Amino acid sequence: MEVLMRTMFQSLGKNHSMNKLAKKYGLRMGAARFVAGDSTESAIQTSKELNNSGKVVTLDHLGEFVFTEEEARLSTAMCIQTLEAIAESGVQSNLSLKMTSLGLDISKELCMENMRRILHTARMNNIFVRIDMEDYLHCQISLDMYKELRKEFDNVGIVIQAYLYRTEQDMNDLHQYQANLRLVKGAYKESPEVSFPEKKDVDENYKKIIKMHLLNGHYTAVASHDEEMIQYTKRLVRENGISNDQFEFQMLYGICVELQDRLVKEGYKVRVYVPYGIDWFGYFMRRLAERPANVWFVLKNFAK
Ligand code: FAD
Numbered sequence: 095m096e097v098l099m100r101t102m103f104q105s106l107g108k109n110h111s112m113n114k115l116a117k118k119y120g121l122r123m124g125a126a127r128f129v130a131g132d133s134t135e136s137a138i139q140t141s142k143e144l145n146n147s148g149k150v151v152t153l154d155h156l157g158e159f160v161f162t163e164e165e166a167r168l169s170t171a172m173c174i175q176t177l178e179a180i181a182e183s184g185v186q187s188n189l190s191l192k193m194t195s196l197g198l199d200i201s202k203e204l205c206m207e208n209m210r211r212i213l214h215t216a217r218m219n220n221i222f223v224r225i226d227m228e229d230y231l232h233c234q235i236s237l238d239m240y241k242e243l244r245k246e247f248d249n250v251g252i253v254i255q256a257y258l259y260r261t262e263q264d265m266n267d268l269h270q271y272q273a274n275l276r277l278v279k280g281a282y283k284e285s286p287e288v289s290f291p292e293k294k295d296v297d298e299n300y301k302k303i304i305k306m307h308l309l310n311g312h313y314t315a316v317a318s319h320d321e322e323m324i325q326y327t328k329r330l331v332r333e334n335g336i337s338n339d340q341f342e343f344q345m346l347y348g349i350c351v352e353l354q355d356r357l358v359k360e361g362y363k364v365r366v367y368v369p370y371g372i373d374w375f376g377y378f379m380r381r382l383a384e385r386p387a388n389v390w391f392v393l394k395n396f397a398k
Contacts, residue, residue: 099218101283101383126350128381129156129374134179137370140347141185147265148358149366151342152224153180156371157195163204166197170208172371174215181219188222190367194235206239213247220249222274224315227253230289237264244271253317255280256300257289265306272301276315276344277303281380301326308336315365317344328362340364346381 130140136157141151155176157169173191180187191212197204216223225240227233233255240252242291251273254261257280268275279296280289290296300318304327307314316327324343342363345354357364369377 113398124308125378127372128346128369128378130347130368130370132235132370132372134175134370137368138179138183138185140368140370141180141187142183144366144368145186147355149354149364151185152190152365153187153368154190154192154226154367154369155370156373156377157192158377159373160195160199163197163200166195166200166204166208169195171196173212177212177215177219177221180221180371181357187368188224189191190224190226192226192228193239194217194232196229197237198232202235202239206242209239209243210246213243213250217247217249222249222251224276225250225252227255227278227280230258230284233258233260237267240273241268243272244273249277249392251313251315254303256303257284257296259288259290261299261303262306265303269310272312274313274315275307276305276317278317279320281384283383297322308341309334311340314341315344317343317367319350321343321353324353324357349381 100301119207130137136232137153137155141153144151153176155169155172157165157172158285160166160169164294173196175190176189180189193205193209196208197210213223225236227236236252240250243250252268253276254264254268255278258264265275275298279300290299297320304314304316304323307378308327308330316323318324327341327343330336333339338361343357344367347366347368354364
């Protein structure tokens with residue numbers, strides 16, 4: 095049953111008509127628990143509140159289904175607007191983005207041009223930019239582009255997914271780039287040809303890459319709500335004398351808030367990933383796919 099629901103939400107998230115409908119009717123169906131509103135103002139307001147509770151932020155202007163050059167440039171302009179709003183408001187936030195929303199599926203050149211514009215503005219404002227990792231089809235090209243950009247910019251990082259078989263090799267290749275990595279388990283539906291089908295293997299690989307990256311001395315963002323992974327990281331840094339400024343925990347807005355608060359109290363750096371914008375539907379479906387129990391929360395909201 096759970097597998098069925100997961101597959102259904104993953105497919106819905108990719109459905110263009112459903113995305114259009116969701117855009118038209120606004121933030122409903124309980125999505126507001128996971129998405130910080132439609133506008134840059136609401137995203138900045140949420141960031142301020144999170145900063146006040148001791149957390150730092152990464153803002154993600156949601157933009158999925160970009161098919162034209164014009165849409166890619168609009169999405170780029172929104173990222174730049176977000177960077178300017180972060181700088182003007184003084185909130186402690188960096189930026190996360192998806193390269194498909196900057197035209198990756200249209201042409202690599204267009205996407206690189208847009209990335210350079212964003213990274214340039216971010217560098218001028220001392221803001222770090224993280225490239226989210228998307229599905230397997232985009233993995234190689236995302237890593238290739240990251241490596242090219244990393245030679246020009248210090249303020250760029252990327253994400254590595256523990257569920258892929260190729261991940262350990264990718265980590266070895268990234269070693270020479272001193273990459274600032276966000277490590278995640280992986281959120282997309284991938285085939286068993288490229289990814290571990292069993293959760294226990296994903297978890298094992300996740301621990302392995304956390305250890306690899308931290309012991310290599312590189313900055314590591316452990317992005318997980320899994321207490322076992324968090325305990326593992328705490329133990330690892332303690333036993334190896336790794337200082338608190340070489341890593342951070344990251345969690346999604348609206349998820350495991352008590353755990354986030356506990357980590358802040360214990361003195362760890364906690365960054366909350368805050369998505370916002372009118373293109374919220376695909377993001378919301380991925381969160382439901384991760385945890386079908388969230389559906390009850392959504393249904394309760396509908397009933398209100
Ligand atoms: P799981 O084993 O899935 O979950 C552990 C526990 O966490 C669950 O038992 C539950 O208590 C809680 N939990 C997990 N998910 C939810 C949820 N949706 N709602 C409520 N509780 C939940 N994936 C990518 O593929 N690319 C990315 O760029 C990317 N960026 C991310 C950035 C951040 C900051 C985070 C936190 C995750 C990101 N992910 C990304 C998603 C990630 O790959 C996982 O799909 C997601 O984090 C769930 O895995 P988990 O590590 O939390 O552990």
